[in-house]
Amino acid sequence: MPKIDIHQHVTDMIIAQMEAGTPPWRKPWTEGGGAGALPLRHNGEPYRGVNILMLWASAEISGFTSERWMTFKQATDLGGSVIKGSKCARSVFYGTFEKDNQQTEDMTKDAEGKTRIPFAKCNNVFNADQIEGLPDAFYILPEPARDLGTRANPDLEAFFAKTGADIVTTSEPRAYYRPSKDQVHMPPIATFFEAARYYGVLAHELTHWTGAPNRLDRIEKYSDRCAYAFEELVAEIGACILGVKLGIGPEFDQSAAYIENWLEALKNDKGLIFKAASEAQKAVDFIMDAGGADRMCDDEAA
Template structure:
């Protein structure tokens, strides 16, 4: 008999009604995974498999499909695997993929919900409308735990990145959330202060209890507008308050497992006040659990990222990475000679690059790297600088976009011998001159030459700065290229009505602001 998702939801509700927190059951310190495909189970699938492990008493963290178990030649040569009699598979959900037709961009489930978390309610609806679901996530398949397989080798336990006081301090500092210890009996997160308040560390039963409490409160803190942007306005006793407690507690449970922290009865006692409200919420709407787990997975990912030291270490084997250092952007990666890097300015144009020689066994601290490019290469004062890891793909996309825009609008920077900016020269010899960001005029070549004699060069405004602003807007997503073209290429109809070059025409041009 297979273990279906609906059965697990019902058992979740039963567990809550009996005073048990189901997402605290069955955790291992190794992420549940499929070692053949390299898949690590996340979100709702992680919940299902964890709870199923609790119900069945599984101790192994490995899971496989029936095809992988039965196909010895392809998946486990030399090992004859057989499912035990009466083995039960667990139904898990297929992941959806989303295509945004406006952006012409693909999102996996994690990327899709991470994007939604950064948007307000109106923007969320627009984004959802723009996205087409490829594989609606409604499909499912069954997988089996390694404890149900005969002939399989024992699992090699992977050590977890254990929680320490120093790591917890790193999370708090990287999140930018306030933290204060106060002589009191309760812990909480204050959205108004954006601060976590706890009793003194010494008042907790042990260090693990202190860590668990902080992870729960920091899970709430991820909802701040500057982080994952959730609604934290619910009052105690309200449905929205219960939902926030639900997502934060599941998120903290994910984190506790990832940091090797054991669950104990004290954690259940601390949340007795919420257990019945959670059961009521799930009975009214079973989809609440799915939504809470999606949010919990984002909480998990966010805090895991915040647990990493910001002092990066550069090595010869490092993958392609990106940094933001004040207004500069850096792309770097390891190579045979050491560290290959390129520095881009705030317009995403290359200003420096090269290779820093580094032996295979050596490392370079990020601070030393910043000092090198600041003092040795760019002669910039980086006494006070902020360096943070950036999205490599996003950086290179902006660099490529600016490169293409430079080619597209290259004509804007070609100054002819008369001192005007020539935007276009048509096949019939007609010339388009740009002298200001708001007004353009079309002239024949003869008319342009006549105008150059009548109007001194000093009266013509350079439009290159305006064009740079427009290109920057395109790269940073503030305007589309079609919108910019409307601004930049649209001729001034009133001026076009009179192409004769005479004194009134010149005066009109001056009045419109084309001259200085």
């Protein structure tokens, strides 16, 4: 079997969905699945980074509603059997291996002088919907998204306030992060048709906020790398992951110009979606920690 170029495989998958108008972070759940849910491994541990996008995309394409994914062997060990003819999806596994007396770029040496070489490989995984005989808990659908109406939600207001971000609200009908003032600006929540939409936009701008030099130092660090498209891609992916963690299921309607910029950047750099997803995950972790919230999915998986 020919070796798979993981970066190219993932990039091609994301580009195909974007060109079809369905980027996997925009609507990370099927019509029948209710609210969004982070994909989970067989043991309940949540996937992170680019694996979230890959499995969201696979679930959307195939219409899966379960949030659980596992290898053929894991399914068998749990007493299940993969339905004949089922096609696997792919997730990415990262690790390192040791090699003596070698040091090159992107490699590090440990105290014993051994070189640790990073690698990535594909795992073939199946959704629980493709597996028969698993315990009932594997087939439970995610909870539906909260209907927040158009009023502020006290719990979410408290969460975002606790992050320490300087969030300013005025009548100006624009949402943005201003690096020069380290300030997030939002229009009044009453001007949004849905509160979930408001908090989704706020999550987007707060993801930008994490990129300041005194936080994750992302905006300046990657300023020479398709800067605008890259940062907006990080913010949109981060906002959607954060929204799912908070139970608000955001859905964004970015302009054609945004998507055109993203497509051009992705086609020119097959590693870009990996980097954007990684930076988005760091931003979500930062916001969740700053807001004093436990990583909800991690706790549920324990």
